[in-house]
Amino acid sequence: MFQEATAEDRRKYYTMEWKIERIPDFIRESIHLREFGFDHTGQGPNDRYRFFRDEKFLTKFMKYRAPYAAYSSVALYDRPWKREGWRSSELVFDVDAKDIPVRQCKCDNVCEKCLDQAKEIVAMIIDTLEDDLGLREIHVIYSGRGYHIRVLDPIILKSDSEVRSQILKYVIGGDIPRFSYTDFEGRVRSLDHFMVPLGYPRVFTERSRYIILHLNGDEKIEDITRQTMNKILEYRDLIGADRWGEFRDIIGPRVYERLIKGIAKLNLQLVDARVTVDLKRILRLPSSLHSKVSMICTHVEDLESFDPLRDAVPDFVKEKS
Amino acid sequence: MISTFFINPFSQEAKQIVKAKGDLNKIIEEDERLINIIEYTSGQRLDDDSKIPGSLWELSIKRIEWYLEKKGHRRYQPGYYRFLFNSQIAKFDVITFHILAQAIGAKFNPNSRESRIFIESEGEIVKERLLRVEHQVRDDIISKILNELLDSEKPHWIQLEKLLENRRIKLTELILKDGKAILDKSAPKRIQQIINSIRENIIPALIMQKTQEYLYKVNEMAAKIEPHPILVELANEIQKRISREFFIPKKTKPGTIKASKLDFDAFPPCIKNTIKGVKAGNRNDAIVLLLTSFISYARLYPAVFKERKPHKVSDFDPTLNITLNEILPLIYEAADNCEPPLFQDDPQEKLNITAKLGFGLHETPRLENEGESKWYTPMSCEKIKIHLPILCKPDNLCEKIQNPLTYYNRKRWQKRKEEGDRDIPRSNSRR
Ligand SMILES: [Zn+2]
Numbered sequence: 133m134f135q136e137a138t139a140e141d142r143r144k145y146y147t148m149e150w151k152i153e154r155i156p157d158f159i160r161e162s163i164h165l166r167e168f169g170f171d172h173t174g175q176g177p178n179d180r181y182r183f184f185r186d187e188k189f190l191t192k193f194m195k196y197r198a199p200y201a202a203y204s205s206v207a208l209y210d211r212p213w214k215r216e217g218w219r220s221s222e223l224v225f226d227v228d229a230k231d232i233p234v235r236q237c238k239c240d241n242v243c244e245k246c247l248d249q250a251k252e253i254v255a256m257i258i259d260t261l262e263d264d265l266g267l268r269e270i271h272v273i274y275s276g277r278g279y280h281i282r283v284l285d286p287i288i289l290k291s292d293s294e295v296r297s298q299i300l301k302y303v304i305g306g307d308i309p310r311f312s313y314t315d316f317e318g319r320v321r322s323l324d325h326f327m328v329p330l331g332y333p334r335v336f337t338e339r340s341r342y343i344i345l346h347l348n349g350d351e352k353i354e355d356i357t358r359q360t361m362n363k364i365l366e367y368r369d370l371i372g373a374d375r376w377g378e379f380r381d382i383i384g385p386r387v388y389e390r391l392i393k394g395i396a397k398l399n400l401q402l403v404d405a406r407v408t409v410d411l412k413r414i415l416r417l418p419s420s421l422h423s424k425v426s427m428i429c430t431h432v433e434d435l436e437s438f439d440p441l442r443d444a445v446p447d448f449v450k451e452k453s
Numbered sequence: 454m455i456s457t458f459f460i461n462p463f464s465q466e467a468k469q470i471v472k473a474k475g476d477l478n479k480i481i482e483e484d485e486r487l488i489n490i491i492e493y494t495s496g497q498r499l500d501d502d503s504k505i506p507g508s509l510w511e512l513s514i515k516r517i518e519w520y521l522e523k524k525g526h527r528r529y530q531p532g533y534y535r536f537l538f539n540s541q542i543a544k545f546d547v548i549t550f551h552i553l554a555q556a557i558g559a560k561f562n563p564n565s566r567e568s569r570i571f572i573e574s575e576g577e578i579v580k581e582r583l584l585r586v587e588h589q590v591r592d593d594i595i596s597k598i599l600n601e602l603l604d605s606e607k608p609h610w611i612q613l614e615k616l617l618e619n620r621r622i623k624l625t626e627l628i629l630k631d632g633k634a635i636l637d638k639s640a641p642k643r644i645q646q647i648i649n650s651i652r653e654n655i656i657p658a659l660i661m662q663k664t665q666e667y668l669y670k671v672n673e674m675a676a677k678i679e680p681h682p683i684l685v686e687l688a689n690e691i692q693k694r695i696s697r698e699f700f701i702p703k704k705t706k707p708g709t710i711k712a713s714k715l716d717f718d719a720f721p722p723c724i725k726n727t728i729k730g731v732k733a734g735n736r737n738d739a740i741v742l743l744l745t746s747f748i749s750y751a752r753l754y755p756a757v758f759k760e761r762k763p764h765k766v767s768d769f770d771p772t773l774n775i776t777l778n779e780i781l782p783l784i785y786e787a788a789d790n791c792e793p794p795l796f797q798d799d800p801q802e803k804l805n806i807t808a809k810l811g812f813g814l815h816e817t818p819r820l821e822n823e824g825e826s827k828w829y830t831p832m833s834c835e836k837i838k839i840h841l842p843i844l845c846k847p848d849n850l851c852e853k854i855q856n857p858l859t860y861y862n863r864k865r866w867q868k869r870k871e872e873g874d875r876d877i878p879r880s881n882s883r884r
Contacts, residue, residue: 266632287611294816295617298624307625313646331628
């Protein structure tokens, strides 16, 4: 498992196993409007600005070239071969298992454990996209080393990078919620994030809970000492039980403030922000082979039951084991 | 109860007033009623006649002046501006808002310093006026204004997209449910106070956004129809006031490298060429990499290569006033001069410019984002020669230096030496 694919493996995969039908409809319908990119040598997608008139041309190319990696743009263009005439871009979140800030497994590539964590994070983000932002038409792609969330809701397809960056911060808990009000006597009062059971404060509380409960203890959190970290680990069951107030009192309000700041920064690493704000990104093409780890980039129909080690393993790997 | 148009100049009522009374030929006439209201405003200082506007023209200028002085902190005396918050001037005030928008929109680009100052001043005025609305009627007034501006107290967040784009509000500052931003009274009691404060924060943001869109419209119109001469005159007057505010004495002590107003004559050839406009191909690198770092360091921290201390922009510009009003307009102007204009087909580059100033990938720099990226130092001449060869047209001084910023410092120093003893500057540096 997770071995690099040889040229022979790739050939086998693309001639025997790969089928155009494995590309999800939302891409198949718009092949002629997307830019395609390829990596033929394993050194990155250097072959860009590729254009295919229809499925037939793409099929031919894939079977014949058996690329090391294949990508297509999140954007639709009038002239994809020049990346001109931008029409719209999917909203994308890239959760890479090997970049999760609180990795339980500490493996040096990816493994079952961190892939599971990535899946948990994806599920949380999708809940927020649906329940808070009211977005629909959300697709999940297993990328080979993590997941891509691709949102095709028409209302955000034309949004600019700034709006996307704000959505990103919302769904991963990248800002510390600051909600204050002036009371009758004119004093400014603020409510802690865990006291507001809906909207963004709740998202932040959930993401922070995830981070704190998954801390290994060796993560670097700004302004948090070794000693404090131990205390956090000692008392984090309180957070598991939703007793944030007690937890804060034990570690002290000032330390808590620093901790929350540090966690907001860790939250920002749950997702690769550059991918979300880039309107002209190319993403691994679902159905293509992730040759570095010999996994198939796969459109996930049902996230809960999806198991990459069962559903995204190419035949040539199964045969070897 | 105060009228909503004292806060929302875009309401139907406001528009009717402007239609009925906004005769441009009369705006320089003294109006006894206006003077009367001001004189009877509680807390108003009356010891200086020049501080009391007698006409709509003067009231327009006072609106901007109030903001400039308040932001500048120097000599700001709130007592002279109490009338701006007396709702009895509402009818006069709403007309001046529209006169100002017409004047500024006609004369200046919607992204110019003048436009931005006008938009921000309107936001500040709205904020202060909202604060002064009495408790008993506050909820009602706010609900009314929200309905005027949004047609709903539960808008879909995408209706607020423009506010997000321009960072007038943050998505994380809203309470969202099923795609709707909750701004009404339906929230659980415990968090109603929070909703109240969101309601109050979103109104100035909405009005600033509308003002900006208004300026765009006026600006487009002005390209087709000649604006009324009095508007042009008003715009000139506003421009004078604003540049006076940003004036910084040119001469600093010889021998020191200090932050001071930019001296265009001392720019090296590559920078001058960039400002003139660059063709596609080199355009993005020239503006985003070369010009952005050069201008920001030249203006704020010209000694970077001498001292080599890792500073942030806000160390030198704590309010970002200089960054937003001097540095960015210059960069944006150069971007506009490109062929084709940079932001037209690469709007993303605005984010990259912000990132190069150290404020992460955002449309505009904000203090709270500082540190999300690094403040890039200007690239060396060697790099320019490799990446942007067409911009590099070296002169004599170029041969002795390795970086455009060093050129700038050296040239300024030379110039000062030449001007020399003719007029020795005394203590005239403000910063
Ligand atoms: Zn792992």
